[in-house]
Amino acid sequence: MNHAPRTRLAGALALAFPLLGQAQTTDQDKPMESVVVTGSRVIVNGDNSPTPVTAVRAQDLLSLQPSTIADALNTLPVFSSPRNQTSNPSAGGAAVSGGGNPASNQLNLRNLGAVRTLVLFDGHRVAPTTANGTVDVDMIPQMILKRVDVVTGGASAVYGSDAISGVVNFVTDNRFNGLKTNIQAGIAEKGDARQSQFGVAYGTSIGDKGHFVGSYEFRDDKGILYRSSRPATALTTIQGAGTAALPYFVAGDTRLATSSFGGYVRTGVLAGQQFGANGVLTAFDKGNRTGFNPTVPTQSGGDGAYYDGSLKAPLRSHQLFGRFDYDFSDTTRGYVEVAGNLKRNAFYANWPLLNGVTISRDNAFLPTAYRDQLLAANQATFTLGKVIQTAPRMNPVIDEHQLFVNAGLDGEFGNGYKWEAGYVHSVSSMLVTTNGNLNNLRLSAALDAVAGADGTPVCRVTLTNPTAFPGCVPLNVFGPGSESAAAISYILGDTHFNAHTFQDDISGSISGAPFSTWAGPVSVAVSGDWRRQAYRATSDATSSDPANLFGCAANGLRFNCTQATQPWFQPYSNRSRVAQTVKEAALEFNAPVLKDAAWARTFDVNGAVRYTNYDTSGTYLTWKVGADWHLNDEVRLRSTRSRDIRAPTLDDLFASATTASGSNATDSLLGVQSTAPNTTKANPDLKAEKGDTTTVGVVYQSSRVRGFSLALDAFDIKVSDAITQVQGTNFSYQAACYASGGTSPLCATQIRALGNFQNTPGNVVTQWFSFPINFAKVHTWGADFEANYATSIQGRPLTLRGLVTWQPHLRYMTPGLPTQDMGGVAYGANGLQASPVWRTTLFARFNPTKALTLDVMERWRSALALSADPTQVTTGSVKSFATTNLNIDYRIKLASGTVNLYANVQNLFNRIPPGANFSGTQQNPGQFGGFPMGDDPVGRYVAAGLRFNY
Template sequence: MTLHDFPRNLLAAALAVAFPLASNAQTAPATEQAPESGQKIEAVVVTGSRVIINGDNSPTPVTAVRAQDLLSLQPSTIADALNTLPVFSSPRNQTSNPSGGAGGVSGGGNPAANQLNLRNLGAVRTLVLFDGHRVAPTTANGTVDVDMIPQMLLQRVDVVTGGASAVYGSDAISGVVNFITDKGFNGIKTNIQTGISDKGDGRQSQFGVAYGTRLGDKAHIEGSYEFRDDKGILYRSSRPATARTTVQGAGTAALPYFVESDTRLATTTFGGYIRNSVLAGQQFAANGVLGTFDAGSRTGFNPTVPTQSGGDGAYQDASLKSPLRSHQLFGRLDYDFTDTTRGYIEVAGNLKRNEFYANWPVLNGVTLSRDNAFLASAYRGQLTAANQATFSLGKIIQTAARLNPVIDEHQVFLNAGIEGEIGTGYKWDVGYVHSSSSMKVTNNNNINQLRLAAALDAVTGPDGTTVCRTTLTNPGSFPGCVPMNVFGPASESAEAISYILSNTHFNARTVQDDVSGSISGAPFSTWAGPVTVAASGNWRRQAYRANSDASSANASNCGALGLRYNCVSSTTEWLQPYENRSRVAQTVKEGALEFDAPLLKDAPLAKSLNLNGAVRYTDYDTSGRYVTWKIGADWHISDEVRLRSTRSRDIRAPTLDDLFAPATTISGSNSTDSLLGIQSIAPNTTTSNPDLKAEKGDTTTIGIVYSSRRIRGLSLALDAFDINVSDAITQVQGTNFSYQAACYASGGTSPLCATQVRALGNYTSAPGNVVTQWYSFPINFAKVHTWGADIEANYATAIQGHALTLRGLVTWQPHIKYMTPGLPTLDMGGVAYGATGLQASPAWRATAFIRYSPAKDLDVDLMARWRSTLGLSADPTQVTTGRVASFYTTNLNIDYRIKRDVGTISLYLNVQNLFDKIPPGANFSGTQQNVGNFGGFAMGDDPVGRYFAAGVRLKF
């Protein structure tokens, strides 16, 4: 194979179309895979079904990409590399605002995990496979952290962009991502890489080694190890353009939403701001002395939300990119028992650590006594003269350590099976997969709210020293209590900070066992060729459990503890709680039939026409029984033009977390009560719903593929898609503005009113009718509808004998509509942020690849990514001004190969975000007060800036 032939084979693989591959499916070669330089060409099986023997004859679109091509241009994780493709949108990864997800850790998630999100319908609707087998969730919330996939022997990734539940089962509503290993690798290869941003941070280092060899005539063994250490970027202020960017305003005609860059909290400072009493409006400077407060600008701001632009207000400074450290291990053994019977076993393991830094401790309107021992006597006198016993203070304790969740994930994937042939053309397989994921969360610097309440009540003891009041009144309640001085920047002693901060722990484990088998063949033929059928069965069991040392149980009795301030019956001991979860499990039994029937062959306007389909019966012991199906047609009009189309019914079953997660309460939610127009500090409880049923997805795809015979190397593909999801599982949140509005408009009859409890038991705006409890829980409540098209263009040629390839991928997705009864329809198409975690959904996303080889052993690659402009809100009832500008980045990679008799040495230099583009500011309107701790840019944009990586690959 020549370098000139390389692009053509790559493009053939990329345009290969396949029916989704079921577990342990046996397929025939469909196309050749472009080899690494010097590697022997081997036939490749493109992801397909048991009944389609040629990937070019299948109706479901698949984009097949060579792993090394992606990693060359985005040399970090395979998830980062895949997310450069426009079919993916708004990924959860190391830079996707991880610090804003501290609450997600409480529920057993990993906000810094690398997840894949096809069509921006959520990672839970994207099924992840490893060598054709389902991977168990790596987090309690049912998602897969793709960092568990070993990369050194990863050959390619097949992305199925269509519903696939009839072949794979649940979760494949938006599509499937299948990671495929190189099962025939022989030799040794290594990769050593280092990188750093041009700001001097974000250091990375990688090392990997792989080995494969034949063991006699019957066996082949291979294995790999990879180490990755990414130091992350620990402060958002290192990129000041977006560090404190928020959306302000009220979403009304009088006060529309707008983007503001230098946002600060208007009633909180680093020294302490007095919110009420005769001392109100002043802040503490050094040595506990009160001074004036610069209120900055409030023009256009929501008067009920205490934020400002500029001035003396405080803000958070969380991490921008989460540190990551991992060890990946992989091994595989293949053995030919006979000429027709083969066995295999493969094991993958991943030991990974994510961590991130969230907020400094916040005193959000704490109540302090005028007799506080640290308060200057002059201020005590003013309070006494005004007959005011207490005052309220807002402060961020900047000298304390930030909340620092550290998430250790340990994943194991074991896949073993036997496959063979019976008679003429019949194939069978049986297999077993065991996968487990353990997640240990250490929440460093978690605030013990009861200790904080005790430390804030500082009084003068009988001996003249300053002590906690509980030491005198309830000496057994808080032994070792250290009084805290909060009057001024850096006023707190190290001992007092240490007293209120502790490390808490949460451990979760998910285990999945999967047994499957199938048989396929062609029992008869029609006038157009053999009819292939397949039968398969599957049994799967998944279990989950968790334990914690930081419960969200309420304080039993504040008075009995001796706490007179900053403690009520709903106050939880820990600011970031976790809950124990006794073992829960679900069992799934499935049976499926597939067929592929040729209808025409070598007829006028039909070189071939095939009809194929599948049907699957699924029985969940937790959420019911379902039938999924798929029907498709593949029509080759000529050697150059083919049409394809599918229609499918798919499902996503509720996860164990959706069904059985224990209630977790976070006190002091600091949310806006839009009925009274005030800030609410009522506790917020997140719980599960055991009555959930599966979501149902109906997907239609229609496409045309053109492979030119006249212009060598030119191919084009256009595929339209339409996806409807009914009974969508939606997390309803009482603190959400839209849900509140629907409740109040109904007078209390809407089911959304179950997300809040009020003091007077009704929904009138009477004084004192405050929210006493917020709730958040999942229900089958919504519908989701999206449509659009994928476009792919490829061209391979040569300029004076030097290979040149061009590849363009475009996704147009103008609408993603979320329809909830009683609420306005939310259309996330072309919007930056939305409620309940909905993220950026550019209407247009495009990626272009250029490879030019100016010399025999030199390749220069360019990748350009672009997205269209974004709106600020998906809610049609909200008024906004301005839009989030479009954004693009360019990556450059230069690879030079030195060939020797013993092997090849490749030296490469990579520059990501070559022109150091800064993403335009964006945020979610519901986080107006979460300054510096969330958002600042649209998810999917690159906040790091120009980044350099260099390395060497050796292959022998």
């Protein structure tokens, strides 16, 4: 069963799918007989679709980007700023705690967010692989993948929620016969990012009525474990204050100005020095702070500490797929397909940071000379900043298990009527093991070290309250590497978070042509869908037991513990089972209006309407109208207008509150740093987003120049009631709250000591909040251009294809805040990422001999501004960036099949992305960012492999 009709390859595919006939494998030897057109149930010819569709054969993309299908798809310019293995995975603690995988491979059409891109597998909705509503497309089996269709227009009336920016449909080769394998290995020029993969697929007929196809794939990508392995961007941050006096600028070699690897003394008589070897105080090199914000403790160069998170998250996966089709009769068919994915991602975040911890004068590890200085100054304590570089970095390991079962029947009856019925069951589990999670309460106990009865350092609580922290090991923080392995092991622990997502989907449809007009048959389809999705999660590191419940003083903790202190640095939330049920009914039609008229060879109108009821967020009506006008055999015009929705996810509605202590944020009202706890929570009152999309296009297929075609499609997308994650720590949201005098809804993102929003001493933030609300509008527009040309040079085939996206504006409009236009900008608020105005991908394929194929891909994006916030002053910009990929394939024909030997070079000229970052990185050098999302930070990468087809 497929949610789209079939069409012949004549004419339509020469334009819409120009590379489909150019496969390097055995597909070269067998023409494609039919194709499923994504986007409609009633359009019977791909030439007549009013909705723009970009279709690419999977092998074509994977030949030039031979890693994951997500990486390959993200080379197309309609996608922008995708989350993947290199998209700042070390910044994903909050995403993991919310039920997501920050190192997953996602698809982001128009840079409107992965949650607004609907993913289909053989025409069926793929359930979210995580609770935050996104789909990790690593679950898609690649060996048996035939092609990928990308619908670049709203499609909720046909497919339901989430299709605001478009649809990506992965289509399997379910009629494949034979055996094929692929073996590949690769390595970066730097000697890291080693990757190997193996795949096998087999298909065969079973009797006269049955057919089986199955595949297995193994992938092992070692990743890049240290950002410092790419020093050009490793410690790049944005600094300054965003004002005319101190504009934001990109700074290199950034470090923390009040923390060092040996321990920097922040207060008291010893202040301004750092502990060196054997706990001896030495001078601290303050580096360069020219142009830096004086309230932000960072510097360029010098002795300050920094982080060194992973640059590319490792990936290891096993993919399995099987499908069985059976013809029960000439008019009735059935199928069952099963896809499974066992996958592991891992990434590395911070070393433990002691951010201004209080140290007692009587600390047993403190040299006597310094204790005497403190005593003479009548100073009982001092504060210290240190990054414990000898400790392991926090290391979340994410194990995903995904199962997708799709079964159905389809057939024909009467005079050309078709029917289909299907059931999809999806299960996804995600186990996150956070190795090296810092236990803040144990840290508090271990930092308060005193001399025991025999003079040996012990934890003070061991003497005062021995049952509170059994096994406590005192922590020596005076000097680089001063901490014992036992003490580090004591303050760090491995915590676990286990999330499960379930979805059941029952659907059916009937389509046919009940009557005809003077121009041809009118096609009509009715369909219905019932879907239920559920989610639950368990954790052994929740934020529900802060120290006020635990009791700091009652358990002997004198310092570094307050009523807001959370037990774990990275908490996770339990979530009892929550669910939502969706009921849908839809009607679609396609009506020919003109045929063989003087000014129209054909003119068709197309429409769809869908009723959708969510028991969690309400009832909605979506619709779509379209027109396809063939002026003649060369030129046609197409246009669509649609109303689409994106319903809130279970995570948006019901996620349990998670509180992280020590936010290390800036309180812009008082101009001070805040370490108040930050709570992320859900909003059960959310409603669906509404999208209004218009597309207008022209297609030209030359009859004079053989093999030449052009397509130009303009788009305009407006999203209202956009679900926005408002964050109290965000500078812009703070400014809007303070400007309103406390009346703005954004003021609910913080609580202050005096209960008001006046700049009064002591009126500090005591609690930050982050939660989603239907608060914003989003508006983007632009155009997609595609050109294709197939010719020959001295009798040898040459194919050229160019894809260009022009997206000059992507505006986020929030009440009470300045509009942020991400068009041509690298970074925006709430994690908004790069949206180049121009994105271009060029393909060239040449066969100098019958056996040899050369493929070249060139990608380019235009230059970017640093910030989308018009109230922020910045200097400099992010230069344009381009990379080139080359693939060489040599085919050897054997008696039993063919062998393809291939070599691939990604980023052939070893281009280094320009350094860039956003304001949230000021105090996090080396933790994330350093380059615009979507750029290639790996550098030149070489892969080679062998494909066998029998």
